[in-house]
Amino acid sequence: MNKGVLSIPDMLSTGKSELTSAYLQGKAKKISFICGLGVVLFILLCVSVTIGSAGLSTLEVAKTLIEGMNGSMTGTYEQAVVFGLRLHRVLFGAFSGFGLAICGTVMQGILRNPLASPFTLGISSSAAFGASLAIIFGTSFGVLGESLVIINAFIFTILATFGIYLMAKHRGVTAESMILAGILIMYLFSAMTSFLQFFASAEHNQEIVFWTFGSLSRTSWEKLTVVFGILVVTVPYLLWRSWDINALSEGDEIAKGLGVSADRTRIVCMMITSVITASIICFTGVIGFIGLVAPHITRMIIGGDMRYLLPISGLIGAILLTGADILSRIIIPDQIISVGIMTAFIGIPFFGYLFMRVRREYW
Amino acid sequence: MVILSAHKISFTYRETSVITDISFEISSGEFVGLCGKNGSGKTTLLKCLGNILTPEGIVKLNGVDITSITPKIRAQKIGYVPQSIHGRIARSVFDAVLMGRLPYITWGVSSQDIHIVEQVMEQLGLIPFADRDMFEISGGERQKALIARAIAQQPDILLLDEPTANLDLYHQLEVMDVLTHLVQKSNLTAVMAVHDLTLAMRYCSRILLINDHHVIQDGSPHEILSPDLIREVYQVDAYISSDGGVPHIVPIRASIGA
Numbered sequence: 001m002n003k004g005v006l007s008i009p010d011m012l013s014t015g016k017s018e019l020t021s022a023y024l025q026g027k028a029k030k031i032s033f034i035c036g037l038g039v040v041l042f043i044l045l046c047v048s049v050t051i052g053s054a055g056l057s058t059l060e061v062a063k064t065l066i067e068g069m070n071g072s073m074t075g076t077y078e079q080a081v082v083f084g085l086r087l088h089r090v091l092f093g094a095f096s097g098f099g100l101a102i103c104g105t106v107m108q109g110i111l112r113n114p115l116a117s118p119f120t121l122g123i124s125s126s127a128a129f130g131a132s133l134a135i136i137f138g139t140s141f142g143v144l145g146e147s148l149v150i151i152n153a154f155i156f157t158i159l160a161t162f163g164i165y166l167m168a169k170h171r172g173v174t175a176e177s178m179i180l181a182g183i184l185i186m187y188l189f190s191a192m193t194s195f196l197q198f199f200a201s202a203e204h205n206q207e208i209v210f211w212t213f214g215s216l217s218r219t220s221w222e223k224l225t226v227v228f229g230i231l232v233v234t235v236p237y238l239l240w241r242s243w244d245i246n247a248l249s250e251g252d253e254i255a256k257g258l259g260v261s262a263d264r265t266r267i268v269c270m271m272i273t274s275v276i277t278a279s280i281i282c283f284t285g286v287i288g289f290i291g292l293v294a295p296h297i298t299r300m301i302i303g304g305d306m307r308y309l310l311p312i313s314g315l316i317g318a319i320l321l322t323g324a325d326i327l328s329r330i331i332i333p334d335q336i337i338s339v340g341i342m343t344a345f346i347g348i349p350f351f352g353y354l355f356m357r358v359r360r361e362y363w
Numbered sequence: 364m365v366i367l368s369a370h371k372i373s374f375t376y377r378e379t380s381v382i383t384d385i386s387f388e389i390s391s392g393e394f395v396g397l398c399g400k401n402g403s404g405k406t407t408l409l410k411c412l413g414n415i416l417t418p419e420g421i422v423k424l425n426g427v428d429i430t431s432i433t434p435k436i437r438a439q440k441i442g443y444v445p446q447s448i449h450g451r452i453a454r455s456v457f458d459a460v461l462m463g464r465l466p467y468i469t470w471g472v473s474s475q476d477i478h479i480v481e482q483v484m485e486q487l488g489l490i491p492f493a494d495r496d497m498f499e500i501s502g503g504e505r506q507k508a509l510i511a512r513a514i515a516q517q518p519d520i521l522l523l524d525e526p527t528a529n530l531d532l533y534h535q536l537e538v539m540d541v542l543t544h545l546v547q548k549s550n551l552t553a554v555m556a557v558h559d560l561t562l563a564m565r566y567c568s569r570i571l572l573i574n575d576h577h578v579i580q581d582g583s584p585h586e587i588l589s590p591d592l593i594r595e596v597y598q599v600d601a602y603i604s605s606d607g608g609v610p611h612i613v614p615i616r617a618s619i620g621a
Contacts, residue, residue: 019480020474022493254448
């Protein structure tokens with residue numbers, strides 16, 4: 001049966017047309033942009049590894065890195081600093097930025113809202129509550145202290161997502177109901193954290209505040225492996241669903257008409273993004289800004305196609321966080337400012353610049 | 364050959380009944396107009412036929428219960444053209460039409476997908492707009508892009524929700540001519556919710572007239588559209604003129620005492 005208007009042999013005989021080559025050109029352009037960002041990120045990572053208070057020169061760091069890559073770990077001071085202290089921190093920053101930016105992008109897409117992010121939907125504040133709870137009541141567990149903070153932050157993040165889901169399910173899993181539920185969850189957990197702080201000791205309060213600043217100083221190779229493992233599994237899946245998220249961003253009915261089950265896609269993506277977010281912020285504390293702003297920066301540069309928006313905003317998130325991490329370590333000598341503070345300081349001018357410059361409608 | 368059928372379908376929205384117990388069959392190659400007042404349930408019925416809303420009762424596609432077909436396969440058979448799109452996501456016309464290939468795409472876009480999109484865009488005269496943003500172009504072009512997207516799905520059935528709403532006269536006729544051409548030449552079946560009875564009379568092969576949640580008339584436009592029926596359904600006095608063989612419904616006034 002002649003389906004629709006076209007027969008395949010007809011089309012294939014027409015050869016490469018202007019439109020096809022324009023499409024391929026556009027694709028090549030975006031892929032080279034991705035490669036360019038990859039190079040920028042790589043350079044920043046290299047710079048970041050050489051910075052620190054251990055008094056190593058750039059050359060020494062480079063030599064140590066190359067030696068390490070070749071597998072000759074001899075346990076020198078340089079290796080202890082570069083591999084034991086710096087490299088996992090630097091990579092953790094990049095992966096966190098990547099993951100948080102992708103989560104923000106997916107959330108803004110599935111919820112069709114430019115303000116959606118792990119931070120605005122209460123996922124971060126629930127993690128902060130979980131961490132606070134562990135900080136205040138967990139010290140009696142002694143060594144378990146830090147693990148308890150991590151586990152609790154993770155558990156509460158997942159609980160919050162379920163809370164959002166259950167509330168939304170009651171009213172229909174629409175974008176609007178999920179956003180409202182998310183904002184309710186955010187206020188609820190913020191209030192509960194404040195409530196805890198009200199009764200907590202000054203020492204505990206300080207620790208809670210420090211946790212909510214977001215920091216890369218608590219990373220380790222094990223933690224990096226966890227985050228990397230989760231990203232390796234989830235990001236390809238999200239990339240695979242990028243067409244469906246594209247369809248969802250035009251409305252549920254359009255998505256359904258194109259064969260996408262809107263509610264299911266929204267729930268699955270929401271769950272996955274919250275697992276990614278949870279796995280990152282349970283180790284770092286609250287780094288809220290990247291997930292909101294990296295997708296916007298990317299959208300202003302390349303437009304709204306999720307196929308490219310996801311990887312590019314991930315890279316931009318990684319670049320922002322790595323850059324913020326570098327600044328946080330050099331801006332005041334011998335002092336490390338929390339990276340959560342620095343991300344806002346470098347992200348906002350960048351965002352503001354694009355916001356003023358880019359005239360075309362981007363959302 | 365019956366391609367799409369509704370068996371006693373009803374849809375209730377928050378305890379308000381929108382359509383009740385509607386049954387009919389649509390054969391391959393028909394161009395069906397769903398007519399009725401505002402709020403009569405045209406759009407709801409259309410969405411139920413495409414399983415965008417799930418009604419009570421059964422909708423069958425080629426004799427198979429539509430809810431038992433996977434969404435992707437369904438989208439390969441049925442293309443749905445909404446009245447408008449929400450959100451202001453920056454997307455070029457080309458990318459928007461390319462999304463019609465979504466039911467066929469697993470990982471990446473094949474060269475065949477691009478060829479199909481290109482052919483459809485050429486047919487609808489959209490090539491000059493390929494690079495433009497969906498929100499930069501006129502309402503008429505955007506409507507055509509949405510139709511192009513649905514055709515790129517290579518469906519057997521097109522469901523269209525008021526495809527000519529908000530279009531000027533030229534674009535109304537252009538869109539309707541394109542649709543008629545598709546139905547006639549490409550073995551396509553079209554179901555269209557439509558307000559404009561003159562357009563329905565001129566282009567549709569069959570009209571389902573909906574009133575008070577039910578289909579009250581079903582037949583060819585010339586058989587069923589009469590001044591009396593228009594008065595009954597729309598509470599408007601009108602006469603039907605057929606200058607030069609093209610029928611026109613000329614409304615005169617809202618019926619007194621309606």
